[in-house]
Every structure is written in C-alpha cells, then in structure tokens.
Amino acid sequence: AVVSTQSTGELESDYLALFKKTVAMHEMYLMRLAAHSKLREDSNFRVFLEYAKDLKVRTKNKKELIGGFFKNMTKNVDEALLSSQKDKDEYFQERRAFLVDYHNRIKETTRKTELLSESTNALSMDYMQLAGGFALLSVQDPQLQRFMGQCAVTFEVMQKLQKRVSTDEDLKLTDLFKYYQREAQAAKSLLYRRGRALADKDIAENKLEKAQEKFKDIPTAEAYLQDCKIRFERISEMAKTELDTFKARRLETYRKHLVDMSELQIRHSQSKVSELTKGLELLREL
C-alpha cells in the first residue's frame, strides 16, 4: 500500500537514501580492514580493492552454507562452555564480562532505534497526505483556493524534510548501533577463540601429565603443548591490541556519528521552521 502511493520522485529519493546507507556501511567496513595490520596484507582484499572490471557476485555455495551452519553451532557451544571459564588474567576476565554485558545492552538499543526510525519515517507519509487534503480544499472552495494552496505547498516541503530527518536518523543513529552491535559480537567471538585456545592449552597440559605418568608418547604431548602455548600467547597478544583499537574506534565513530546527527537534525528542524514561517507569512496575507 505504501509503494503504490509513491511518485517516481519519492521512489528515487528512497533508493538514494538506501544507497547512501549501504555505501556508508561498506566504507566503514573496508576502512576497518585497511586499517588492520594483518588483514590489509590479505591478497584477496588487495585484489578486491584494485580490480578494474566488475566483480562477479554469487551466493554462498553448499560447502560455505554448511560450514557456516556448523560454525554457528560450535560457536554457541563454545560460548556456553567458556562463559563459565575462569581466567587467571584479570584484564581478559574483565574485558569478557564487559563485552558480554555491553553486547546485550547495545542489542536492545539497536532494536529500539530501528523502531524509532520506522516511526519517524511514517510521519513523512502523513505530511504528504495532509498536503493532498489541503490541495483538495484549495480546488473545491474558491474562497480558500490560494490559502489552502499555500498550505499544500508548505506540507509538501515538510514531507521532504521529514524524510530527511528519518533517513539521517537511520544513517547516523540506527546504523551506528547496528555496526557496533556486530563489532561487540566480533570482539566477544575473539575472546571466545582465546578462551578456546586456553582450554586447549589446559587439556594439552593434562595430556602431557598423563603421558608422563604412563611414560608413553611424551614427545608428542610436549610438542602439542608447545603449539597450544604459542597459539594462546599469540592470540592473547592480538586480542589485547584488537580490544584497545576497538575502544578507540568506538569513541571516534560514536563521536563523529553523534556530532553529524546533531548537526543534521538541527539543520532539518531549522529548515522546517523557516518553511513554516515563510508559509505563515503568506497565509496571513491571503
């Protein structure tokens, strides 16, 4: 029902808004990859950035789908097992607690922002219909022709401005929280992978003890333990760096988005005031 009442112009502006949103999200993601000391070196990434022609797009193949499915399953199992894991490292213990809590909170906020955004958007359609009502009165009543004509014009502009309020709210607020919900989830996953590495290391230590007791397969067990230790230390080091940059990026991005959002909303509301004031002056004369 909404689509059928939209003119070409409205559909165009809706498309542009969506396009803008998608581009912004992609830009944020690509900048993130490019800023990462390891990921920026990835050959696939470079090819993607430098490829001159159009890239072919395809959906996930069966292998990827199934792989993704299992990955989710194990992730959930890991999360359940490791959420109760005791970590001697206070820093990571605290960080994990923070991220789990933060992720829950931001998930809620993201949902509420989406609902708010929908609501803000609904109002723009209403303004359009009100403009239509004024136009009808203008046509039917010769004494109100110019007066109601002006009202209709003003509300057509109000509709455009309300649409801008809505798309900018979506772009700067909803997408901000959506993005950081996913980032928080990614940070959680990282800590779970570290937790997995820690658990593996503990298991390897047990295995070595058992091997030493039985005088069996000691070199294998020692080698395996060594691997686990190295892996654990490497992931711990990386995790610390990642968490620090996560915090820094979050500050910067929130700041930019919230400042942009404020400036845009001030501008839109001021435009509304100016349009309404202009209209009012004309109405008083008619």
Place this chain on the structure above:
Amino acid sequence: SSGINAEYGGTAKVRFGGNNENIQDQSLFIKRRKAALERYLNRLMAHHLISKDETLRRFLQEEDAPRPNPNASGIKGFMKNMETMVTKATARINEVDEWYEDKQGHILEMEETLKKILAVVDNIVADRRDLVAKSAAFGASCLHLGEGEDNASLRRAITKLSELENNLSTVHSEMADSDLFVFGETVKDYISIIQAAKAAFDERVKTFSVWESSQSTLAKKREAKNKATLQGKADRVAQCDEDIRFWEGKVEKCQEDFEVISKNLKEEIRIFEEIWVRDIKESAISYFQKLIDCENQIVGHWKEFLPEAKIIN
C-alpha cells in the same frame, strides 16, 4: 426548584467513550469532549437567533448542575430523529434558482473532503503518539547503554542522548495534541455542522412536499365540489366550499413557509460559509504557529546535546 431540572426533568445522561480502560485515554477523551462542548456553546451564542433563545439562556445561567434524567432519549434519540428527517425528504423541486442544487452538491463535496482530511489527521496523531512512545523507549535504552559504557565521556554522551530523546518525546506529544486540538477538532466540528446543513436542505424539500401535497388536496376538494354540484347535493357543496376555503388558506401558508425557509436557508448557508472560511484559516494559522514553536524546541534540544557529542574522547 424552578430550574431546568424541574421543568425538563433533568438532562440526558449519555455513555461515551467505548472501552476506554486506561487513564490516559479517559483523560484525553474528557479533554476533547470539554473543548468540543465549549466550541459548540460558543457557536450557539454567536448565532443571531439562537443566542436569544430563552431555554439556552436559562441553561447557561443555571446554578444547579444538570441532573441526569433516565427517561431522556439523549444522543440515540437525536440520531434517530436525524435519520427520519433525512429519509423523508424525497420530493423533487423544480428549482427556479439553481443556487440550491449547486450549493447542496458543493456541501456534499466539502463533507467528503473534510472526512478524508480528518482521517489523515487521525493518522498523524496516531503516528506522532507512536513516535512519543518509541523515542521514550529509545531514550530508556540509551540510559541503559550508557550505564554499560566503559569510557566516561561516552557514558556521559549516551546518557545525554537519553535525556535528549525524552525531551523530544515530550515535544512530539505536544505536537500530537496540537494536531488534534488546533486543527483536527475544527475539521470534526465542521463535518457535524455539515450534517445540520444537509438536514436544513432536506427540511426545505419536506416543506416543498407539504406544499405540493396541500395543492393536490386542494385540487381534490375542488373536484369533490364539482361532483357534488353535478349531483345537486347542496349540503355537500357548502361543505366542499368550506373545505376549499380552508385548503386555499393552507396552500397559501405552505407557499409562504417554503419561501421563508428558502430565504433563511440561503442566509444561513451564507453565514456558514463565512464562518467556515474564517475558522479554518484561523485553525490552520494556529496549527502552523504551534508546529513552528515545537520545531524550535527540537532545535533547542539538539543544540543542547551537540557539545556533549563533540567532547567524546
């Protein structure tokens, strides 16, 4: 006591509001009803004839509050009367003056448009009230999010965002009220007034009907006299003469009535159109003013928040 209560046995007590369970809906309903009744009384008093009505004046000066009379028919009875009034008007007038048909068509058109506009206003009000709820809910979640932040300036900013959204929620509520009270109610009032205008047109048609039927009765009486004369029934002829004189008088009176009602209708419609134009313009202007006021408040709130966002570090 010798007041209205004694004379009319009280007033009709009517149950309104449907299934309004929650307090907010009830108080909103009372607010609307009170404002509507006030506007109604103002309109009555502004009318050059109605303002002189004895009963109305006594009602307005009455010391005692109206007592409910369980036997009074109230709204249901009134609506039933309106129905019968409208359905009985079926006669076709051969209009000398096309003004009546044109005006009636114009009024029906106006009714349709106003109903459309009212539906739109109702949508706006509903969507704005939704916005009130959604921004408050968002504000609450921001407060919660702020508490979970590990950076002090970010915590402060998100908490300030929560304050902002609560303030915006209040402005949206004000706007919803103005959508309704400043503009919507005027539209609603005029839809009601149009019903009265329609009834007035129908009343004129009925008057014409009565005139027509009295004319045909007169014709019948004249025929009866002819018959009686031919039959040589002197008594009956005398009776018929009496009847004819009576019905000639009646026809004259009916014509007079029709001309008076036609004249009054024209005048009332003229006044109606004048007042309509004045009222709707006033209403629209007030509406614009209220929106300007609210949007300025919104600017103010965002300007308050902006420095908080800038100092995130």
